[in-house]
Amino acid sequence: MHDDQAAEKLAAQKLKDIRSQEILPEGLIALVEQVLPLTRRARAEAHVFLPAREAMASDDAMFAGSPLLLRHDFPRDMDQALTLAPPLLDILSASGPDAAEAAQTLRQAIAAGELDLRAAFMALIDGDDALLAAWREKLPGSPRALDFIATTALAPGLAAAAALLGPLLPPNHPHEHGHCPLCGSLPYLTLLQGKEGQRFGVCSFCGFTYRVRRIACVYCDEADQKKLKLFRVAEYPGVRVDVCETCGMYVKTLDYREMDRDCLPPLDDMASVALDILAQQQGYKRPTLSAWGF
Ligand SMILES: [Zn+2]
Ligand SMILES: [Zn+2]
Numbered sequence: 001m002h003d004d005q006a007a008e009k010l011a012a013q014k015l016k017d018i019r020s021q022e023i024l025p026e027g028l029i030a031l032v033e034q035v036l037p038l039t040r041r042a043r044a045e046a047h048v049f050l051p052a053r054e055a056m057a058s059d060d061a062m063f064a065g066s067p068l069l070l071r072h073d074f075p076r077d078m079d080q081a082l083t084l085a086p087p088l089l090d091i092l093s094a095s096g097p098d099a100a101e102a103a104q105t106l107r108q109a110i111a112a113g114e115l116d117l118r119a120a121f122m123a124l125i126d127g128d129d130a131l132l133a134a135w136r137e138k139l140p141g142s143p144r145a146l147d148f149i150a151t152t153a154l155a156p157g158l159a160a161a162a163a164l165l166g167p168l169l170p171p172n173h174p175h176e177h178g179h180c181p182l183c184g185s186l187p188y189l190t191l192l193q194g195k196e197g198q199r200f201g202v203c204s205f206c207g208f209t210y211r212v213r214r215i216a217c218v219y220c221d222e223a224d225q226k227k228l229k230l231f232r233v234a235e236y237p238g239v240r241v242d243v244c245e246t247c248g249m250y251v252k253t254l255d256y257r258e259m260d261r262d263c264l265p266p267l268d269d270m271a272s273v274a275l276d277i278l279a280q281q282q283g284y285k286r287p288t289l290s291a292w293g294f
Helices: 004-021 026-045 059-063 078-093 097-111 117-126 130-138 145-168 265-271 273-281
Strands: 187-193 198-203 209-212 228-232 239-244 250-255
Touching: 004 026, 004 265, 026 078, 026 145, 026 265, 078 097, 078 117, 078 145, 097 145, 117 130, 117 145, 130 145, 187 209, 187 265, 239 273, 250 265, 250 273, 265 273
Parallel strands: 187 250
Antiparallel strands: 187 198, 198 209, 228 239, 239 250
């Protein structure tokens, strides 16, 4: 994507597709529609500071499977994330009565000192689910409201950091593992791109896109073809579901060679939600949330 106008046009087209499917609630689609320009601007304005190279994993450690940094040490723009919380709460408020109630509960808890947003954001960074899980219980009408705020507020800074860290990966870095080589998190989608159909993972934490094996489970590294299956649905050309009988997980794979359009993984994930429903009906599990925290 080279300019904001092209990005906006692409997003608008994808949102139109998502609306026409009539699967996801309008409140959710409108929420994402309003969040996109906010996070796009924030991405350009994010300030992140990289640790010294010596403080990151060595090339040897990375060849053995270590990520470049642990999530706890991953650069982020915490000040920006905290600044984004109020406008995100306003957008949440406008996306339906349940969401509005959740936003109001969160605002009151922040004002009363019952919710420390910085601590909530750190919990998400550290992958420590206890704090966020407690808020899911307190917000029954919109249980993922705080996950959404934390994920969306941190995303621009994390993506800015990933863009700076990517070039530090060693040349010929192997791709035998499914996790993100920058932060060690799981991918929420995989993509096929290029003439030879190379496969890439899209990180559920930092958004980085990285090579993975073409035929292997990105969650448990199973590579026995007898344990790996895939299925497609005629209505969704260019999307397939890769399932693994060893770990019981599935991941959607978007074939951008067939889709004849530019990729915008967070929206393409939403646009193919029918396939998530299908995979889950067959008993397979998705180990990651969407790029929006729900
Ligand atoms: Zn990552
Ligand atoms: Zn597996």
